[in-house]
Amino acid sequence: MEPGVASGLDFDSSVIAVAVEKSNFILSLLGTLCTVSVPRRLLHFCDQTGTEAQMNLSRITGDENDCRSGSDNLETVSGDDVDQEQNPRKKKKRYHRHTPQQIQELEAYITYRYFPDCPHPDEKQRLELSKRLCLESRQVKFWFQNRRTQMKTQIERHENAILRQENDKLRADNMAIGEATRNPVCSNCGGAAMLGDISLEEQNLRIENARLKEELDRLCALAGKFLGRSTPCFAADNIDVAPPPFPRSLLELGVGSNGGFAAGLVPPELFPPTPATISPLHGGGAVAHLTSSDRSMLLELALAAMDELLTMAHMDAPLWIRSSDGSAEALNYEQYHRSVSRIAGLSPAGFVAEASRQTGMVIVNSLALVETFMDSDRWANMFSSIVAKNTTVEVICNGAGGTKNGALQLMRAELQVLSPLVAIREVNFLRFCKQQAEEGTWVVVDVSVDFIRENASSGSSCRLMPSGFVVRDMPNDYSKLVWVEHAEYDESQVHLLYRPLLRSGLAFGAGRWLATLQRRCECLAILSSASNLDESGTITASGRRSMLKLAQRMTEAFCAGVCKSSAHEWTKLESHSIGPDVHVMTRKSVGDPGEPAGVVLSTATSVPLPLISPKRLFDFLREAGLRSKWDILSNGGPMYEMAHIAKGQAAGNAVSLLRASAVSSNQPSMLILQETCADASGAMVVYAPVDVPAMHLVMNGGDSAYVALLPSGFAILPDGGEGSLLTVGFQILVNNQPTAKLTVESVETVNSLISCTVQKIKAAVFHYGD
DNA sequence: TGTCTAATCCCGA
């Protein structure tokens, strides 16, 4: 039988079905495509409705699809092979698509062998692929050519979007500046400014000058007190400013005239608003005016706190009792009250104490460490999983002789455990840094400012007893730390599930701070070493940096969605359709290129997994091949790790890029950025779907700030026994219009998503690792 | 009407 003449079995069903549907064109189409021989069955279909025709077609052709793509099949039918051979350029186009399987294989080829470089197989590889996929070699060539063009246009489009955003921003800035120029406002009185009187620059200089004078004033007053020597930086004309008389003791301060300000907030008496001296400070706070006597009190508190910390750091038994396995130390409170001249008075009713001490080596030198601690931005960055928000309210002293020795600052921070069931801890504290007599040894101490008032129980849910560390330089850029954390907090704000964890000090204790510091410093050390390459070796150094930066932003965004801190404008939702321990928050996302615009819903919950160790749970969740057990993004198939950047010696600390199997040829294969971190105190797996072209840019060292993502993930904490506490958090764009109202359906959907995921994990992890 | 995709055309190395 002549191929295609009568059987009709070799037709590509889509071609025919469409031809049938478009009955208006059918005759001309047939005239063009099948000039020589039109199969009878096809003509028969023309009398049917499109649907019927399609159904019949699938019945006829369905089982006989070989693996060749449609074009091959149609060509055998067209019958104009002779014409084509004579004049190949006039060959008519025949629509077809490669099969999903073919496309998936071709995509996989790009992903594994060439990503993120330009996918470019040579002739031999193309031949091999074409044989495997039953395609012509040139079809494979075309496919790769088109794919490259496509990626290029996607990247171009993405870059255009970025440029447009930047342009809009500049235009808005420009308009704002124009507006400000038209209506100038006096920065002193707030009234309309008289232009020409004084230039803006001069005015700024005068304000700056006044501020500097005041700071110098302050330093002079402090210098003699706690450094015991004058330094060149104080050699100014007003060095003889008399220091205010010191109160005799802190207890005396507590009952003094300053009692009565609301605890938990910076006392208004300490910081009366004096507009002339308020100026912006990095970190978002404002410099408030402290009187000399305020500063003296704070200094006295800092010195006393440092004494207490040193005692706590240096004394061993009987003050600290080591656990039987030697891993942790517990404070002997009886001994504590005997041997430590405690700053704090009685604990407020309902408050419980937690105290912990941990010793360890960290790959950082003491100078770099204290510099980090005295810079609030760097400190928050170092401990981004613990510090939800922080501001330096006032730098009381910058330190002497160009170092941080004697540096004292008033800070405010919100500390978190990654669970919606544990309230954020707000602390207002002093941070004081001092070099010890021994070379290369420093102490940094934090203490709540709540203690300089009589009754500290009104409002504040946590007060920091002297906490901090003693650090001593060791060889090879390592240092040895003794870390002490001591706090009193209102336990009623903590879910029953987490109370043992907090009491043990595993949540906010020295172990968690030190383990986090060790992990972060190791990561920084590895990143600065030249040997760090991703496993495939294809990502450039700048690409790695961009990827890590993006991953860090993702993880920070994840942490911000689990607990409600004041740093982010989340609105908590209450609804009967939300489970009892599930927290749902929402916010509008507008104008941040780092996330999609619209209504974002964040949902989080924590569940106990009593028989599963944190390590087992972590290994299960971070394994790409096991994601299909719980992740709806995996499309039910396994995921593959395409790129891997190690952040530490331990296998669990890494940033990786995962790829899911595509569902169909139309759906571009999706990428998932994943950051995993684990240390002695707990672990995290955070991930977000990312756009392929955007990721391509990042991996080539492009700016990651414009990659829009919404993170989801897990935080794993030990439950104090053998098991784990698992926090699951999702952030989902429920509507891409920021003004849209949130619907009950969206809330119910995320609610069922989270409970379903938890159930799947529970079921699967139980059998994992057996 | 715009986008996606397989294929074609054409140019330069």
Add this chain to the structure above:
DNA sequence: TCGGGATTAGACA
């Protein structure tokens, strides 16, 4: 001759 950019044309939302 080959690869890449530009272009085309059918399908589809």
